[in-house]
Amino acid sequence: MDPAYRWSPRLATVDDAADVAGLLDDFNSEFDTPTPGRAVLADRLRALLARDATFAIVAGTPAEAVALVTLRTNVWYSGDVALLDEMYVAPELRGRGIGSAIMQQLISISTERRVELIEINVDEGDVDAQRFYERHGFSSTEAGSTERALYYSREISSGLEP
Amino acid sequence: MDPAYRWSPRLATVDDAADVAGLLDDFNSEFDTPTPGRAVLADRLRALLARDATFAIVAGTPAEAVALVTLRTNVWYSGDVALLDEMYVAPELRGRGIGSAIMQQLISISTERRVELIEINVDEGDVDAQRFYERHGFSSTEAGSTERALYYSREISSGLEP
Numbered sequence: 393m394d395p396a397y398r399w400s401p402r403l404a405t406v407d408d409a410a411d412v413a414g415l416l417d418d419f420n421s422e423f424d425t426p427t428p429g430r431a432v433l434a435d436r437l438r439a440l441l442a443r444d445a446t447f448a449i450v451a452g453t454p455a456e457a458v459a460l461v462t463l464r465t466n467v468w469y470s471g472d473v474a475l476l477d478e479m480y481v482a483p484e485l486r487g488r489g490i491g492s493a494i495m496q497q498l499i500s501i502s503t504e505r506r507v508e509l510i511e512i513n514v515d516e517g518d519v520d521a522q523r524f525y526e527r528h529g530f531s532s533t534e535a536g537s538t539e540r541a542l543y544y545s546r547e548i549s550s551g552l553e554p
Numbered sequence: 555m556d557p558a559y560r561w562s563p564r565l566a567t568v569d570d571a572a573d574v575a576g577l578l579d580d581f582n583s584e585f586d587t588p589t590p591g592r593a594v595l596a597d598r599l600r601a602l603l604a605r606d607a608t609f610a611i612v613a614g615t616p617a618e619a620v621a622l623v624t625l626r627t628n629v630w631y632s633g634d635v636a637l638l639d640e641m642y643v644a645p646e647l648r649g650r651g652i653g654s655a656i657m658q659q660l661i662s663i664s665t666e667r668r669v670e671l672i673e674i675n676v677d678e679g680d681v682d683a684q685r686f687y688e689r690h691g692f693s694s695t696e697a698g699s700t701e702r703a704l705y706y707s708r709e710i711s712s713g714l715e716p
Binding site for chain 1: 578589590595598599602605607608622624626627628629630632633637639640661664665669670671672673674675676677678679684687690691692693694701702703704705706707708709710711
C-alpha cells in the first residue's frame with residue numbers, strides 16, 4: 393500500500409473503537425496518567441462515536457494516530473464549539489507529518505460541521521505541543537491581548553471507575 | 555424580602571433567559587469583550603436552557619448573578635464533564651458571598667447529575683478569580699504535578715454573528 397495513502401487521515405467509525413481505545417490507553421501509559429483500561433475505553437468509544445457530539449480522526453488501519461473531538465454548544469456562538477480532547481500519534485510514527493495531516497482534516501471537518509471555535513488544553517511545559525498548535529493557527533491569548541488563559545478543574549468523584 | 559433568601563442560588567429556567575442574557579452582555583461590556591447583544595443571547599439561552607446539556611444557576615429575581623454551565627461526555631469518565639462557561643455577579647452585589655453560594659450550588663447540582671469533573675478557564679493574570687476557584691477545590695495542576703495547563707483556541711469563523 394502506498395505510504396502516503398496509508399496515513400491519510402479519515403473519520404473514525406464505531407469499528408475503530410477498539411483500536412482508538414488502545415491508542416488512548418498507550419498514550420496515558422506513556423505519560424504515567426491513570427487509565428480505566430482498553431476494554432472500558434472501547435465500550436465508551438463505541439457509544440460515543442455512534443453519536444454526533446463526538447468524532448475521531450484516525451490515520452492507519454488499524455488506527456495508529458488519533459484526534460478525539462467533542463462538540464458542545466456555547467452561548468457566544470451560533471455554531472458548535474469543538475474541544476480536541478486527545479491527540480496521539482504512536483511513537484514509531486512521529487516526525488512524518490501525520491499529526492499535521494490530522495489537524496488539517498480536523499479543521500476541514502470542523503468547517504463543514506459549522507464549528508466556530510476549536511479548543512485545546514496544553515501542558516504549560518509542553519513547548520513542542522504549543523509550537524505544533526500555534527503552527528496550526530491556535531493561540532493561548534485572545535486577539536489584542538498578551539494574557540494567557542489557564543485551565544482549572546475539580547473532580548467531583550473518581551472518574552476512572554467503569 | 556429577607557436578603558439571605560433573596561440571594562439563595564436557584565436553577566434558572568427558560569423564563570430567566572432574558573435576564574441572564576443581560577448579565578452576560580454586561581459582563582462582556584465590563585471587560586471590553588465583543589458580544590452579539592442581549593437579543594441574540596436571550597434567543598440562544600431560551601434554546602440552550604430548554605435542553606439538558608446546558609444549565610444555569612442564578613441568584614436574585616430578576617437574576618443578578620449567574621453561573622452558566624455546559625455538560626459534555628468525555629472518554630475518561632463514565633459520567634459527564636461540566637464546563638463552567640461563565641460566572642458573573644453584578645458589580646454592586648460583589649463581596650457578599652453570592653459567588654461562593656453559587657459555586658456550592660454548582661457542586662451540589664453537579665454531584666446530583668453524576669458529573670465527574672468541572673472545568674473552568676481563567677485568565678492568567680486574574681489572581682482573584684484563581685484564588686476564588688482554588689478556595690472551592692479547583693486546581694490548575696493535576697494531583698502530584700506542578701505543571702499548569704494552558705487553554706488554546708482557534709476560531710474557525712466569526713462567532714459573533716447571530
